[in-house]
Amino acid sequence: MELLKRVHAQNIVAWAKDKPEVVVLSADLTSSCEADLFRDTYPDRFYSFGLSEQNMLSVAGGMAREGLYPFVHTFAVFIYRRAYDQIAMSVAYPNLPVRMIGFLPGILTPGGATHQAIEDIAVMRALPNLTILETGDATDVESVLDVAQAVDGPVYVRMLRGEIPRLFDAREPMQFNRARILSRGTDIALITSGICTEEAMRATSVLKARGVSIQHLHVSTLKPFTDPAVLEAAAGARYGVITMENHSVIGGLGTAVAEVMAEAGLGKRLVRIGIPDVFAHGASRQYLMRELGLDALALVRKAEEMVGQPLGISEADLAAVRLTAVHSDAKAEAL
Numbered sequence: 001m002e003l004l005k006r007v008h009a010q011n012i013v014a015w016a017k018d019k020p021e022v023v024v025l026s027a028d029l030t031s032s033c034e035a036d037l038f039r040d041t042y043p044d045r046f047y048s049f050g051l052s053e054q055n056m057l058s059v060a061g062g063m064a065r066e067g068l069y070p071f072v073h074t075f076a077v078f079i080y081r082r083a084y085d086q087i088a089m090s091v092a093y094p095n096l097p098v099r100m101i102g103f104l105p106g107i108l109t110p111g112g113a114t115h116q117a118i119e120d121i122a123v124m125r126a127l128p129n130l131t132i133l134e135t136g137d138a139t140d141v142e143s144v145l146d147v148a149q150a151v152d153g154p155v156y157v158r159m160l161r162g163e164i165p166r167l168f169d170a171r172e173p174m175q176f177n178r179a180r181i182l183s184r185g186t187d188i189a190l191i192t193s194g195i196c197t198e199e200a201m202r203a204t205s206v207l208k209a210r211g212v213s214i215q216h217l218h219v220s221t222l223k224p225f226t227d228p229a230v231l232e233a234a235a236g237a238r239y240g241v242i243t244m245e246n247h248s249v250i251g252g253l254g255t256a257v258a259e260v261m262a263e264a265g266l267g268k269r270l271v272r273i274g275i276p277d278v279f280a281h282g283a284s285r286q287y288l289m290r291e292l293g294l295d296a297l298a299l300v301r302k303a304e305e306m307v308g309q310p311l312g313i314s315e316a317d318l319a320a321v322r323l324t325a326v327h328s329d330a331k332a333e334a335l
Helices: 005-017 036-041 052-066 078-079 082-091 120-123 138-149 196-209 228-235 253-263 285-292 295-309 314-317 329-334
Strands: 003-005 022-027 046-048 067-076 099-103 131-134 155-159 161-163 182-183 188-193 214-219 220-224 240-248 271-274
Touching: 005 155, 005 240, 022 052, 036 046, 036 228, 046 214, 052 067, 052 078, 052 082, 052 271, 067 078, 078 082, 078 099, 078 120, 078 155, 099 138, 099 196, 120 131, 120 155, 120 220, 120 240, 120 253, 131 138, 138 155, 138 161, 182 196, 188 253, 188 295, 196 240, 196 314, 214 228, 220 253, 228 240, 228 253, 240 253, 240 295, 253 271, 271 295, 295 314
Parallel strands: 022 046, 022 067, 067 099, 099 155, 131 155, 188 214, 188 240, 240 271
Antiparallel strands: 003 161, 131 220, 182 214
């Protein structure tokens, strides 16, 4: 599996080269949010606000009113928890094109409850006019700026940073409100987002080898949530639907899928894998994913429960899995 470093840092500099109306705002986390290369390349288009997220979002709204496209950079938790009123009244209510780039969503940080954005989707989904996107690999990171910029209104992005994998073909960018179909099957519909897609791919390759047929969708648009592929996958699943997300099981991807299924009158079993109704704590990503039940083995156990039989899959089986870049449904032979 290809691993890339500081993908967003390099991408936003190249992407914004011919877009002088694009400006970057930072709240004392410039290097941590990979905005330092933009700062050094376009110093006249970079604004540092220090520890004043509320002010930064208000200023972003003002900039947007004057024809600029502000890209706000900070940790995800500091966007919605500290500046929610400013987002609501200065950005979402006037429907302004402010792009909020939130890093370290969910349990990607060892910083504990103060730094872990475990309920950001639940909070931000309720805001009118707001679009929510989430990246799951390097290809998503490279293409999310185009998707966000095409939205006529505010956008919140759950962004990856540092060393990240390339799971999807670089020639097949993220598409707005359209899931990536990673595999086709009729036993279980598996719907994942963010970093959980990588874990799910490790599990699905082993599950399929044990005879479990899985329709696996990677979701990158969390609001709006109207992609017909989600309901189609759920309707075609013999045993039921499993969702998997780096977010509370309350209010995120699992809730969105439940809403779609209920409104369509689809009486299928739904199992939501995510952060339980607890605050997480400071630890490594690997430890927290195991402790909270967000890893490949947790998915295997839920799949076994759903199909009603043990499949004899161990941690050693999952550790042996090596992922390669996955093409979309259009190139199914590469799966």
